[in-house]
Every structure is written in structure tokens, then in C-alpha cells.
């Protein structure tokens with residue numbers, strides 16, 4: 190196990206390249222199971238989550254080759270069972286359910302458990318499979334989906350209590366591309382990662398319209414072919430570096446990004462008073478000595494992303510004003526708060542709303558990484574704090590940030606990865 194030692198107080202300046210999106214890569218890798226042909230996926234970030242996904246693909250029988258961001262998959266002969274040992278390591282493994290059911294008419298996938306950000310049910314995924322005519326059973330911790338005569342297109346509403354579901358929409362879309370007839374997904378998630386998956390599926394020969402909106406129409410086809418695809422930039426990694434630039438920067442530029450995918454985050458930063466310039470593929474953020482507090486609520490895309498909530502908590506700690514952040518997607522996603530308080534942050538958590546009185550001096554302390562984004566927020570707070578912070582359980586960060594420590598070091602941060 191490794192830990193990160195962060196020496197606070199450094200100023201960040203310079204340029205950094207953003208990696209390919211984790212949350213695009215995972216369903217796109219799963220979608221390679223829909224064809225016997227070879228698929229080439231480029232700009233896949235080197236993360237433990239993408240490694241788990243390639244291991245699952247190999248375990249169900251696909252040939253997988255991976256070298257410097259390029260993954261080549263040929264899933265000629267595959268079986269319908271995804272093993273518990275791998276699936277339990279990553280919730281996103283559930284997105285092999287749609288492709289396996291679509292292609293093999295049968296899938297057995299272990300049910301992912303809850304995680305520190307909340308209960309994380311998969312009822313909407315299962316409702317979608319049933320609506321496409323599959324029989325769904327849960328037995329011995331596995332979900333078993335069968336459609337011996339093949340799936341049939343249907344109109345499906347994917348909205349749940351907390352709004353749309355990203356991986357649920359992905360799963361239904363991946364199953365429906367090989368179903369007979371037309372599928373209409375109402376209440377679909379409109380996240381850029383869903384649109385990226387749809388673009389990949391269209392290159393494979395799928396007929397999909399409306400991805401990136403709340404209504405997706407899919408005309409089933411008989412089979413799909415291989416293709417070559419480059420995943421979009423990781424908007425959450427990009428947002429995290431922008432917050433680092435806001436908190437500690439003297440001009441930080443992130444490159445290879447799509448500013449359109451970051452509108453809500455850029456609006457929030459501009460409202461605080463930060464000056465931001467965008468070009469076709471870069472964003473620069475400039476410091477502001479008189480930043481203002483903010484009130485934010487997380488919402489499905491194009492609203493403010495839950496995956497940036499923890500990082501904005503860290504930002505709020507650095508702004509000498511009162512800010513509030515309300516989490517509506519995962520109301521329990523506040524594991525970072527207790528750790529930040531240990532560093533001296535003044536945060537009052539009431540239900541799913543954090544009220545942050547910023548400007549208190551943060552001091553380095555040993556802290557515990559919990560989930561991915563909470564861990565990133567601790568790194569941000571630690572860079573702002575006086576003295577030395579030790580962040581344990583670094584593997585949470587390695588799930589979703591490609592070379593975070595190297596990239597931050599290249600901007601001037603002082604951090605080192607050591608054996609725990």
C-alpha cells in the first residue's frame with residue numbers, strides 16, 4: 190500500500206494535459222463485447238478501474254491487448270458469466286450486463302455492493318432489461334438475465350428517485366442496439382460520457398439518435414462490427430485541476446479538454462470571481478485574491494456534477510466567506526468532511542447540505558482517503574494547508590486519476606508517494 194505526503198503552501202503554475210475519461214472508457218470497453226470483430230479504443234487512462242474492466246473482458250473470453258493508452262479487444266468467443274472476484278472490485282462492472290444480454294441473450298453478473306458514497310442500487314438497470322423482454326432473477330448475489338428469444342425494443346422510462354442513471358442508461362442502450370425493433374429511453378442520462386458511448390456504438394453500426402439528451406431512440410440491428418474510437422477528455426479530472434488552479438494557482442492551463450462539457454463548473458468558478466479563458470481545447474484559470482463564497486447544488490448533467498462536489502468543498506475552505514453545497518445525487522457523499530475538519534476546516538454538515546465557513550487556517554494532518562473524489566479533495570486541501578499532510582489509502586485516487594501526483598508536481602506542487 191502507498192500513501193501520499195503533501196507539503197502545503199506551493200504555488201501552481203503551468204500547463205497540464207488532461208487524460209481520457211474514466212467514465213467513458215469503462216462502458217466503451219464493456220461495449221466491445223457486442224461484436225466478434227476487433228475494436229481499438231484510444232486514450233484509455235491508465236487506472237486501476239480501467240485495468241479491472243480489461244480483466245473482466247479477458248475473464249469472459251475476450252483477447253485484450255493494452256499499450257500506452259490504446260486498448261485492442263477482440264471478443265470472438267465469450268461466455269455470459271462475469272466473476273464475482275473481479276466484479277466486486279468496481280461498481281461499474283455492472284455495465285457488462287447490457288452487452289452480454291444483448292449479444293448472448295443471457296448474462297450472470299455479480300451484484301455490486303454499496304460503497305462509501307451510498308447505497309447505489311441497480312433497480313433501474315434491471316427494470317430496463319425487463320422492459321426489453323428479459324427475465325431478471327437475483328440469486329446468490331448474482332443477477333441473472335435471460336432472453337432466450339432475444340430482446341425486443343420497448344419504451345422505457347429510466348428516471349428514478351434521484352433522477353436519471355448514467356450506467357443504467359448505458360446498459361439499456363447497449364442491450365437495445367441488438368434488440369428487435371425500436372427502443373425509446375425516456376428520462377435518459379444526458380452526460381457527455383453517455384453520448385461518447387453512443388458515438389462508439391454508432392461507429393460499430395448501431396442506430397442511435399438523441400444521445401446527450403433525455404430521450405434516446407435506438408433502432409435495433411442484427412449485428413455490429415469493430416471500430417476505432419478515441420474517448421473524450423475526462424471532465425472531472427479537468428475540473429479537479431481547475432479547482433487546484435483556483436485555490437493555489439498563478440495561472441494554470443489545462444489542455445486537451447472540451448470546455449463545453451465543463452460549463453456548470455466554469456460558471457461556478459466564474460461566479461466566485463475567478464478569471465477563466467477557454468480555447469478550442471484548453472482552459473486557463475487565473476487567481477483571485479477576493480473570491481466570493483457560493484451556493485451550489487449537484488444535479489444531473491448539464492447541472493453541477495456530484496463528482497466535483499468534494500473538490501468544491503475544498504475550494505470553499507480556501508475562500509474567506511460562507512458557501513453551501515447541497516448533494517442531491519448521492520446524499521451521503523460527504524466522507525471528506527470529517528477528514529477536512531481534522532485539518533481545521535470549518536464545515537457544518539446538515540443532512541445533505543454542507544455549510545462551509547472558509548478562510549480558517551488549514552494545517553497538515555494524517556488523513557484517510559475514502560472514495561475517489563473525496564480523496565482528490567483531500568489532496569487539494571493538503572496543498573493549501575500549512576505543513577505536512579499524509580494521505581493514506583492512496584489506491585482510491587489511483588482508481589480514477591491518471592498520475593495525479595506527477596501531474597501536480599509538474600505544476601509545482603510538493604508531494605511524494607511513499608510505501609505505507
Ligand code: EPU
Nearest residue numbers: 212281309310311312313314349351353354355356518561
Ligand atoms: N440509482 C438508482 N437505481 C439505479 C441506479 C441508480 O436509484 O438502478 C440512483 C443512484 O443511487 C443515484 C442516482 O440514481 O442516487 C444516480 O446514479 P447513477 O446511476 O447515475 O450513477 P452511476 O451510473 O452508478 C456514474 C459515475 C459516477 C457518478 C454518477 C453520477 C461511472 C463509472 N460512474 O455512476 O462516477 O458519480 O454516474 O453522475 O460512470 C466517480 O467517477 O467518482 C463516480 C462515482
